[in-house]
Amino acid sequence: MSQVERWFVRQGLPTLRLDDGRRDTLARMAPVLAFVGVTGLLERPLQNMVIVLYCVAAAGAFALRYWIGVTRRSVAVRWTRFASVCLYWASAIGMVEFSGPEVTVSAVGSVVILGTFFPVAYLATAYGLVPLAGRALLHVVRDVRDSVQLQARSLPLLLFLTLFFFFTGELWQLADRLSWWRESVVIGIFATVTVCASAARLREEIQQIEQRLSIPEMLSACRGTPLEGALDECAAAVPLTRRQSFNLLLLLAGRQLTQAAVVGVGMFLFFVSIGLVLIDPATMQQWIGSPPNPSNLIPVLPVALLRVSLLLAGFASMYFAISTMTDPHYRKEFFPPVIRELERALAVRAAYLTLMGRGGRSATGHARQAGS
Template sequence: TLHVGLLVVAYIVTSYGVVPLLRWGGTRLWGSLGAVRVAAARALPMLLLFVSFFFLTGETWQTFSHLEGVPYGLALLLFVAVGVSFVWSTLRPDIETLGRFESWDDVRTVLDRAGSPAAGLPMPSDGEPEVLQLSKRQRINSLLVAVGNQTILAGLVAAVLGVFFLVFGFVVVDEALLASWAPGQEPHVFFGVTLNGRRLVFTEELVRVSGFLATFSGFYFGVYSVTDPSFRQGLQDDSRQSLREAMAARVVYLHAREG
C-alpha cells in the first residue's frame, strides 16, 4: 500500500509539474508584493468597511472564539475550497481563449515581446493559425498557474487584513468586552500591557476571530478579483501573459513540426 501511494504521488508530481509550480509560486509570491499595493488601494477600503462590521458583532465572537481544533480548521477550509473552486470554474473559459490568435502576426508579436526563441522559427506571413487544442493535462496545468496566481494574491490580502484585525482587536477588545461578547469561559490571555490605565490583552479568542475574518476576506477578494472586469484590469496578471506566450510558442512549434 505504501509503495502504491508513493507511485501515485510520484505520478502526480511528475505529470503535473508540481515542483516547477511550487518554484514558480515562491517567485510569484515575492513578485506579488507590488501587486498587493494595487489591490490594497482598490479592494481593501471596501473589504475593511464590510468585514469590520462582523468583527464588531458579538455573534461572530460567540461563534468563533470558542471554536477549536478540527471544527475551526474545517470552517476555514470550507471558505478556501469554495473560493478556489469558484476561481477555477471562472478562469476555465479564459484558458480556452488564450490559445486563439487572430493572425500569425499576432503570434509573432507575442513571441517578440517575450523574447522567446520560438520567434526565430519560420511562420506564415498571412493566414490564421489553428486554435491550439490543449490536452486535459495541459488544461489542468494552465489552470493551476492561473488559479495559483489569484490564490497567492488573495492569501497576501488575507494576511494583511489578518494582521490589521489582530492589532485592532488588541487595542479595542479588552477582557470585559470579550466576556460580554463571548460569555461562558475565561479568556485565554497570551500577554497584556497597560496603556493609560486600560489593560490591553492579546487573547486566543482574538486570534481565532481574526483568522476567520482574514480567511473570509481572502475568499471575498478571490471571488471579486475574477468577477469584476475593471478590478481585473487594474491588477498585474503576469500568469495570463506567461500562458499566452507559452501557447504562442506551442502554436509555432506544432506548425514547424507539421511542416
C-alpha cells in the same frame, strides 16, 4: 526532450507538449525515487551517518535530475528509470525485513506511506506541481514586494464587506469554540471554492484569449523562450485536451491563490491590529462568555482574536479571488497578471505546434537549435 519541451516542463506545463508527458513521467520522477530508495535501504545500517548519507543522496539526486534533463540517450534513461523504481520499492520491502520476524506497526506504516507517496509523486510530476509551486513562491515574493499598492487597492471594498462582522459577538463565540484544525478545514473550503470558481471560468478565459491573440502577439510571447526567432508565423489554436485544461487550471488557480493569500495576510494583520486597539479584555469576555485565553505562540494576543481575524481574512481572500474574475472593476485591476500567464502559455504552445507540424523530427531539431 527538446529545448522547447523542457521549457514547458520548467514552467509547470508538461502536458502542453505533443507527447503530453505520460512517457517520461517516471523518468522525471527518477531522482526523488532514487533518493528515497537509497536512503531507505542504507539508513538502518548507517544510523550514525544519517546526515552524511542524506547529503550524499541529495547531491546524487540533483546530479541525476540534471543528467536526465540534458541527456538524449533514451536507453540509458529507461534503465535509470527502471533502477530508481526498483530501489524505491526495495526500500519499502527492506523496512519490513529490518523489523525482524515480528513486523512492527511502524514498519507497516512506513510501507503504507511509501505506497501512498508513489501515486501522489506520479501525479505531481505528471502535472508539474513542483515547478508550479516554485512559480507560486516567486509570485508571492513579487506580490509582497508590491503589497502596499495591492493592499491599498483591495482593502476598501473588503473592509466594507467584513468590518461589520468583526464587531459581532456571535462570530467571536463561534471562533472561540472552533479548534485550530476545524478552522483550517474552513480555510481549506474557502480555497476549494476559489479553485472551483477558477475552473468554471477557465474554458471561457481560454476561448477569449485564443480569439484575441494575434500572430504578432504570439510571436512576441515567445521572447525569452527557446522558440524566440525560430518562427515568423503561427498556426491557429488547437483545442486543448482534458489533461491540458487541468494543467492550465492548476496554473490559473495557483496564481489566484497566491495573490489572494497576500491580500489575506494583510487583512489578518489589519484585524489583529484593530482588535488590539479597540477591543479590551472586558468586551472580549462579554462576547465570548469567558475570559479570553492567551495564545501559546504569542502570549500577548488572545486566541479568540487570532481565530476571528483568520476566519474573516480567509473569507475576504476568497471573495477577492472570485471578484477578480467576475467583477469588471476588480477584473481590470487585478486579473491582467493572471491573464498574461495564460496568454504566454497558449501563445508558446501555438508556436510550438506550428514548428512541430513542419516535419516531425526536423522540427524538433530546429527547436533545439533555436534554444541553444
